Amino acid sequence: MSIISIVFIMIVALEHFYILYLEMFAITSKAAKRSFGLSDEFLKNKKVKVMFANQGLYNGFLAVGLVLSAFLFPYDFRFISGIFFVSCVIVAAVFGALTSSKKILVVQGFPAILALIMLIIFK
Secondary structure (H helix, E strand, O other), X not given: OOHHHHHHHHHHHHHHHHHHHHHHHOOOOHHHHHHHOOOHHHHOOHHHHHHHHHHHHHHHHHHHHHHHHHHHXXXXXXXXXXXXXXXXXXXXXXXXXXXXXXXXXXXXXXXXXXXXXXXXXXX
16 A cells, blocks of 8 residues: 555544544534534433444544554555545545535545545556
């Protein structure tokens, strides 16, 4: 896997670690309110906190998978695992754009699409 592919994969991974942090540990923060466009009252609801924590965990799984595909998986498995995890992010971004906010496609989908392109071009 090329350095440029790794850089783009890591951008996507870091974004998902940040989303994990916001959703699991800082859901009532100003950054979370701004990112998700939700009211303080809504985000303080216990059920909402649990639902966001669950989503955060899934974002963490994506981030870890991306890191594994860039650095830790056996070399011959890195390319295909990178394609898989970046594609999962793209699918999640499309679903989020269709069901929640079009902003998700730009914020999460665009970097993942760029990473996928880099993986394919610089295999």
